Amino acid sequence: MADPVASVEKIVKLGLAIKKAADTVRRNEEECHEIRKRVLRFSAILSQLQQTGMMNNNPAMSAALEDLEETLERALELVTACQERSTIRRFIAAGDLSKHLQRVKDDILNKVMLASFAINTHTTIVLLTIQAGGVHPPPRLQQDTGVVEITQNSHSTDDARSEVDGERNNILGERVASFAPLVALKKFNLSELKAAINDGNLIGRGSACEVYKGVLNDGNVVAIKKFKRSHYLGWARTYDQLLLVSKLRHKNIVKVLGYGHEAAGSFSVMRLFKGKEKEYIWVEEYMSNGSLGKIIRESRLDxxxxxxxxxxxxxxxxxxxxxxxxxxxxxxxxxxxxxxxxxxxxxxxxxxxxxxxxxxxxxxxxxxxxxxxxxxxxxxxxxxxxxxxxxxxxxxxxxxxxxxxxxxxxxxxxxxxxxxxxxxxxxxxxxxxxxxxxxxxxxxxxxxxxxxxxxxxxxxxxxxxxxxxxxxxxxxxxxxxxxxxxxxxxxxxxxxx
Structure with a gap:
């Protein structure tokens, strides 16, 4: 069975070939361009996952990726057949070509979702193995488990979070700027928050943070969320999300009580000290019965x-x-x-x-x-x-x-x-x-x-x-x-x- 990493490389190459062919088609342009977009999108996702190391030596994904390879090879033939001088087109009736393209487009989606399921299953197994004290996960560039991320969206979010008590928030991407105090939330000293979790009571781990049960100086029990991926969840992004959550008031939305943030200099200075990541912490109300995910895995409720x-x-x-x-x-x-x-x-x-x-x-x-x-x-x-x-x-x-x-x-x-x-x-x-x-x-x-x-x-x-x-x-x-x-x-x- 083929190596998943080799399969990914083939899929990426097929994606580039389909893109090149789709750029010069003379008929069925809409179908060909839609196939190109789908293939390039998933190729980019696979390339990102490959960099994490989660796909190395993993036979579970091989069959799904091989099936996708075969479909993409067929897609390349059909897209090529849509070129004016294609010899392949001679063997496919003009009226049938559009149907073949639609069929392969649907098949790509089918195989992509199957490959996604295989990837999700593998990452779940890795997580459960780690939690059970088994082998360590392979080295990876991102701390993700089941979460796919390529780049950060830059769409404006001024609509619901542009003002807090009359102060407008300017989001500057990953640059560190001067931010107005979050007047609706309490700012905690990092020393207090670190003391609150000094026993290391880890109660949850997400794609971007770890969550601890902590006891504050006033005796209140809280959930303390420590972000661990500051290279994309920098203080600007964290500040932006805190502004959003601080305005939400509903019985089925968790309440954020405050935050902690290690002060930093300019973006250029931070780049010089890559070894020391800045800390971003949220403090939320503590939920004693854990997550619904745990209930689904371990409990039987009426x-x-x-x-x-x-x-x-x-x-x-x-x-x-x-x-x-x-x-x-x-x-x-x-x-x-x-x-x-x-x-x-x-x-x-x-x-x-x-x-x-x-x-x-x-x-x-x-x-x-x-x-x-x-x-x-x-x-x-x-x-x-x-x-x-x-x-x-x-x-x-x-x-x-x-x-x-x-x-x-x-x-x-x-x-x-x-x-x-x-x-x-x-x-x-x-x-x-x-x-x-x-x-x-x-x-x-x-x-x-x-x-x-x-x-x-x-x-x-x-x-x-x-x-x-x-x-x-x-x-x-x-x-x-x-x-x-x-x-x-x-x-x-x-x-x-």
Whole structure:
């Protein structure tokens, strides 16, 4: 089986060849240019992941990447056939060429999502191995685990966070400037925060930070979030996000209590001292019941408790959308639960504020498995990004009720789709976790999850509609069959009943 690193190199070369061919096509230009955009987008993502070292000597990804190679070779043949003097075109009827291009374009998306699943599975295994005290991860340039990031988006976010108490915030990228005090938040001394976590009580680890349980000088128990990737989450970006979060007020949004920041000089001076990274710390309210992700992995809750969590998350996301905020990383790990199991959304490091209905990123950020197709392939950001991620999260949460839990992340909705289409939903769930009268509500939630994860973002409901659907106040349309499906050999094994 081929080395994944070698496969990535071939895919990148094929992407460049497709780009060169697409630039000179004389027919079917729209289809060829769309194929070029998709291939170059995913090639860039693979190149970035390769630099992390997570793909070295990993046979799990080889088959998926080899399948993608074959599809791209076919795509190159078809795009070349669209050139005026192509000899290949002689063997393909003119009327069929457009159909072949559409078919291969869909197949590229199918193979890309399958490769994404393989990558996500591998990084999950690495994480679990590390947490269990196993081997160390391979050397990598970024501290990411399941999060894809290429470059930082430069879109303006003045709409929801331009002013705090009349002071306008000027964001200067990675340069260090003179920032107005965050008057709505308390600034803690770093010495107090370090003392608060001196016992090293680590309670969570994300793509950009580590979270500790700490006790402040006044005796309050808090969550202390230490950022560890200051090369892209510099103080300018952190300051910007703190301004945003400090203005959010909702029972299902985590409350930020304050911050700590090590003062620094100019950007040019910081460059001279690469060995010493600056520290950026957030202080948040402490949630005693951990994350929803941990609940999904380790617990079995009754339906009433789960539905309250699902509804609370939906209310939190809807509130964000009312404030023109897209979270960009809604997932079980970013939903934490208080002493009464009320859910609160946290981790706003990737959040964006939309001036328009949608924007285009110059990056792909977020967690593989919760990223919608249009963002993965075209970098389109809208509220529907969160709707899609909420749908995956909803289905992962409902999976707690299953007699045998389905796969996590992206492919969970395909498993639910298969069972829903077969009309076997009532056989899927453990009857000890709900009473008969609740089965209709459970089925409705699954259907809402399928609607939220529609391939076409135009078919996904808004979060306002989601809340009405969850409570039976709005009729649910019939979900459409996903545009991309797992190949037959992978789909065949259904959830064990």
């Amino acid at each position: 339906w009433s408790s789960l539905f309250r969590i699902i509804e609370g998350v939906a209310q939190g996301v809807q509130y964000l959308h009312e404030q023109h905020v897209v979270h960009m990383d809604v997932k079980p790990a970013n939903i934490i639960l208080d002493y009464d199991m009320n859910p609160k959304i946290t981790d706003f490091e990737f959040s964006e504020v939309l001036d328009d209905d949608e924007i285009t990123h110059y990056a792909v950020i977020g967690t593989v498995g919760h990223i919608p197709p249009e963002y993965m392939m075209e970098s389109i950001v809208s509220r529907k990004n969160d709707v899609y991620a909420f749908g995956i999260t909803l289905l992962e949460t409902v999976s707690i009720m299953c007699i045998s839990k389905p796969p996590r992340n992206k492919w969970v909705f395909l498993r639910f789709w298969n069972v829903w289409e077969a009309g076997r939903m009532e056989e899927l769930f453990d009857p000890s976790l709900f009473d008969g009268s609740q089965l209709m509500e459970i089925n409705r939630c699954v259907k809402v999850g399928l609607l939220c994860t529609e391939s076409d973002r135009a078919d996904r409901p808004s979060m306002a509609d989601v809340l009405e659907m969850l409570n039976g106040k709005k009729e649910l349309p019939t979900p459409k069959k996903p545009h991309y499906t797992i190949e037959e050999r992978i789909v065949q094994p259904q959830m064990r009943l």
